[in-house]
Amino acid sequence: MKRAALAVVSVLALTSALTACSGGEDKPSASPSAPKAKQITPAQRLAKVIVTKDDLPGYNVDEPEAEYAFAASSDEVTVDKPGCAPLAYAMNQLPLGEPQADLTRSAGAAYGKASTYITLASYEPAAEAESSLAGLAKAVSECGGGFTAKAGKNTSAYDSVTAEKGTATGSVAFRSTMTFRGVTHTLHTEAVRDGDVLAVYFSVNGFAIADSTRPSDAKMSANVVSAQNSKLAK
Numbered sequence: 192m193k194r195a196a197l198a199v200v201s202v203l204a205l206t207s208a209l210t211a212c213s214g215g216e217d218k219p220s221a222s223p224s225a226p227k228a229k230q231i232t233p234a235q236r237l238a239k240v241i242v243t244k245d246d247l248p249g250y251n252v253d254e255p256e257a258e259y260a261f262a263a264s265s266d267e268v269t270v271d272k273p274g275c276a277p278l279a280y281a282m283n284q285l286p287l288g289e290p291q292a293d294l295t296r297s298a299g300a301a302y303g304k305a306s307t308y309i310t311l312a313s314y315e316p317a318a319e320a321e322s323s324l325a326g327l328a329k330a331v332s333e334c335g336g337g338f339t340a341k342a343g344k345n346t347s348a349y350d351s352v353t354a355e356k357g358t359a360t361g362s363v364a365f366r367s368t369m370t371f372r373g374v375t376h377t378l379h380t381e382a383v384r385d386g387d388v389l390a391v392y393f394s395v396n397g398f399a400i401a402d403s404t405r406p407s408d409a410k411m412s413a414n415v416v417s418a419q420n421s422k423l424a425k
Contacts, residue, residue: 237294265286277327287326288323295309305394305412307393308392316387324389
């Protein structure tokens, strides 16, 4: 399965200003103004809140390798049914809409089993996160018959898309199917909004797909979703 991680890291520039001392004999000088509060960039914030191995005992948490990316950005992706584009982005670790920053990690409990990909994206204003989630829900309802996404030499054809109950309250969740070398595989996706951050989870058994001799159904890991959502809520 093609995967992508689009990590954005910014450098924070700090500035400070002191008021000039007032002149005059025997007059106390003016106190320097309070230093400006240290601010954090959207990229730095996501780096702080994305799950690590410490948050998921028993899981391997890694940054996906760029060489396996379906696409480096959503601009490279074309979809035969344009309204289904949000689904293609969600299932290929590409952020929805136009976030300020995004970051992806993969979490797997054991070799040969399903992996869950976590993509966090922060938006300004927060309404952008809400509208992106709504756009994903709309795509789920309109793309039941499947669609095909392409990026460069990569092609992913999805046979069906079906809404399902997510593991988290208020999430948009769906399962999709794809056929590879005559074998059907079921993938699961779930998106949850926490304020101005949208977390998209995608579960796939890439080992079964590569093996191409046995079907797979990559159930969404409730442990991964719970750990990440809890960290966002702190």
